[in-house]
Amino acid sequence: MSADDYGLIASCLAGKTQAFGELVTRYQDRLFNTVIRMVGNSEDARDVVQEAFLNAYQSLHSFKGDSLFFTWLYRIAVNTAISYRRKRKVLLRLHLGAEESGGIDPADSSEESRPGHALELAEEERRVHDALSRLSPEHRAVLVMKDLEGQKYEDMAEILDVPIGTIRSRLHRARLELRDILAKDEEDLPEKGSD
Amino acid sequence: MLRVQAVWNSLFDPGRFAMLSEHDKELLTAFVDGEMTARQRKATLHLLHQSSEARAFLRDLQENAHLFKLLPHHSLEFSFATHVLSEIAARGLRPIAPKPQRAHRRWPVWAGAAAAAVLVAVGLWYGATRPNIADPDDGVAKLILPEPPPRKIEMAFKDLVRPEKIETLRMELKREAPVQLDLGVRHGTRAIERFVQVLKENKFDLVMSPVAVASIKKNQPKTQYVVYAEGIKAEEVLSMLQQLGNEARGKGQAGFESLVVTSLDSQNRQKLSDQGVNLQQRNASEKTSPAKTKAPALPSPERFAVVLTNATDGRPGFAPEVQAFLDSRRELNPGGMQLLVVLTPAVA
Numbered sequence: 001m002s003a004d005d006y007g008l009i010a011s012c013l014a015g016k017t018q019a020f021g022e023l024v025t026r027y028q029d030r031l032f033n034t035v036i037r038m039v040g041n042s043e044d045a046r047d048v049v050q051e052a053f054l055n056a057y058q059s060l061h062s063f064k065g066d067s068l069f070f071t072w073l074y075r076i077a078v079n080t081a082i083s084y085r086r087k088r089k090v091l092l093r094l095h096l097g098a099e100e101s102g103g104i105d106p107a108d109s110s111e112e113s114r115p116g117h118a119l120e121l122a123e124e125e126r127r128v129h130d131a132l133s134r135l136s137p138e139h140r141a142v143l144v145m146k147d148l149e150g151q152k153y154e155d156m157a158e159i160l161d162v163p164i165g166t167i168r169s170r171l172h173r174a175r176l177e178l179r180d181i182l183a184k185d186e187e188d189l190p191e192k193g194s195d
Numbered sequence: 196m197l198r199v200q201a202v203w204n205s206l207f208d209p210g211r212f213a214m215l216s217e218h219d220k221e222l223l224t225a226f227v228d229g230e231m232t233a234r235q236r237k238a239t240l241h242l243l244h245q246s247s248e249a250r251a252f253l254r255d256l257q258e259n260a261h262l263f264k265l266l267p268h269h270s271l272e273f274s275f276a277t278h279v280l281s282e283i284a285a286r287g288l289r290p291i292a293p294k295p296q297r298a299h300r301r302w303p304v305w306a307g308a309a310a311a312a313v314l315v316a317v318g319l320w321y322g323a324t325r326p327n328i329a330d331p332d333d334g335v336a337k338l339i340l341p342e343p344p345p346r347k348i349e350m351a352f353k354d355l356v357r358p359e360k361i362e363t364l365r366m367e368l369k370r371e372a373p374v375q376l377d378l379g380v381r382h383g384t385r386a387i388e389r390f391v392q393v394l395k396e397n398k399f400d401l402v403m404s405p406v407a408v409a410s411i412k413k414n415q416p417k418t419q420y421v422v423y424a425e426g427i428k429a430e431e432v433l434s435m436l437q438q439l440g441n442e443a444r445g446k447g448q449a450g451f452e453s454l455v456v457t458s459l460d461s462q463n464r465q466k467l468s469d470q471g472v473n474l475q476q477r478n479a480s481e482k483t484s485p486a487k488t489k490a491p492a493l494p495s496p497e498r499f500a501v502v503l504t505n506a507t508d509g510r511p512g513f514a515p516e517v518q519a520f521l522d523s524r525r526e527l528n529p530g531g532m533q534l535l536v537v538l539t540p541a542v543a
Contacts, residue, residue: 013290017283024276032271037263046271053279060290066359125266146228147263153230163351163452172217172224175256 005069012060024053027070031077037144038081040133048084052077067158075159078145082137131181139174146171214248223249227256348456355440355454361433364456368429373459373533376432381450383540384411387420389442389451390538393435394422420538426531452541459535 005026011019028049035052036045056063056076063072132140141160145151153171157164215223219242225231226239242249282288348367354360368374380386388411391403403411410418439451 017280020283021276021280024279028271028275029269033269036269037266042269046275049271050275050279050282054282054286054288057283058288058291061292064359066362128263128266144263148266153225153228157351157354158357161349163353168225168230169221171228172221175224176220 006065009060009063009069012057020053020057023069027073028053030070031073034074034144034149035077035081037129037132037148038078038137038140039084040129044084045081048081049077051084052080055080071155071159074149078141078159082141127182127185131178131185134181135174135177138170139177142167142171143174143178214246215252219246219249220252223253223256227253348454350454352436352440352451352454355437361437364436364454365429365433367456368432368532373464373535375457375459375463376436376534376536377455377457378451378536378538379453379455380538380540381452382416383418383420383538384414384416386451386538386540387411387418387422389439390420390422390536393438397431397435399427417540419540422534422536422538424532424534424536427534429532432532432534459533463535 005023008019008023012023031049031052032045035048036042039045039048052073056073059076063069132143135143138160142156145156145159146153151159153164153167156167160167162170222231222235222239222242225235231239243253348363350360350364355364378386378390387407407420436454442451
């Protein structure tokens with residue numbers, strides 16, 4: 001976030017739509033990384049991020065500058081993701097593979113170029129991703145915000161519009177639920193987990 | 196074995212942390228996140244000192260906290276912004292200016308100006324029409340979209356330090372219509388005691404009905420109390436709520452937790468009327484005469500208050516002290532609010 005955000009917002013409100021493109025470029029990846037964990041696949045995530053930006057664009061007048069622009073944007077994106085998820089009623093994506101989603105590609109780090117490493121990472125991500133997708137939207141949201149984004153309870157409470165105590169208990173329950181899902185998944189795996 | 200499996204396996208054994216309560220585990224979760232008060236931290240450190248199980252649970256949580264960091268970073272294509280702009284153009288979108296707030300009509304300036312009245316009722320009469328105070332755990336935030344400001348504002352008392360929350364509340368309180376505040380509290384009697392104390396600290400004279408006084412003396416946590424106020428300024432209400440909000444974050448015993456602001460609906464107006472409290476009309480010619488008793492000899496101070504008796508005790512509004520107050524209240528001052536406050540214990 002920079003003070004320049006405000007300049008871009010002012011330009012948008014003055015009718016210079018291109019300025020909004022700059023704001024999109026700045027924050028699209030941060031939002032995408034959060035949303036992809038919430039909605040379960042890259043295609044839906046892309047749609048949600050786009051809708052979030054369009055909502056934000058229409059609502060620019062309501063951004064009063066009393067919070068960071070990204071926080072405001074983030075709130076819109078998280079809530080768009082939650083409602084999108086509910087609308088689509090996508091309950092389980094048990095076998096979401098990288099090739100199927102088109103978005104869960106293993107990190108292309110050259111350092112980890114040993115054979116099998118990328119595959120392990122992809123498998124690990126898939127498992128976490130699948131487990132996340134089986135949580136309720138509320139539990140998934142707090143986990144992603146805290147453990148992926150490192151948001152503070154206070155900010156999370158503001159974004160989700162619930163008391164801090166609710167954030168804490170929800171996060172606790174979400175972690176336990178994720179733990180159970182992952183453990184059960186492992187039980188269901190034949191011999192794969194031991195290689 | 197994949198790391199994620201190893202990490203979560205360590206937590207899975209259901210018997211492993213059987214001695215830890217949910218509260219303990221929740222505290223440890225907050226401890227890992229570094230999100231706790233000094234008091235909670237002290238309690239957690241004590242727990243960790245005492246319990247090997249707690250220490251093991253903490254170790255696992257600390258490992259798990261890094262789980263998501265293992266996940267790779269994803270990017271959208273560079274042309275995404277262009278695509279968004281194309282969508283904006285295709286849909287003909289533009290920033291929508293918020294609808295202007297209703298102009299704050301100037302109240303007629305009445306001779307005699309300000310009068311404030313606070314009435315407190317106690318009982319269950321209100322229960323049937325009690326609006327839903329949303330379960331915080333059900334709360335999913337609403338989008339910030341350019342719809343008109345909502346007519347129902349919900350927030351936690353603890354959030355009354357946030358400028359945007361305060362501003363939202365201020366805007367709602369400054370509406371012309373009579374306002375209803377539903378306060379979710381932990382202990383009904385402690386909450387009304389504290390609320391009355393705050394009213395007094397803010398120089399409100401308060402008259403309490405005998406039944407309300409008796410109920411307060413019983414110190415029952417589940418009793419629901421009702422306060423009706425007239426002539427109070429929005430800023431004064433806001434200030435009092437913030438004061439209670441500050442206590443909600445500290446060691447306050449009253450347990451003010453949630454706050455819902457709505458317009459005073461017709462049902463509850465009727466309820467009030469049944470209690471003998473008729474809302475004063477803004478126009479002098481429409482002013483409701485609450486009773487036919489002779490005018491009381493009370494002076495008409497700038498602020499004073501009356502407490503109603505219980506609904507189960509006949510027509511409480513016709514208790515002599517209440518009657519006297521109602522007859523002596525002054526016409527509403529400009530900017531003065533009509534406010535119904537309902538304090539509802541969580542267990543009610």
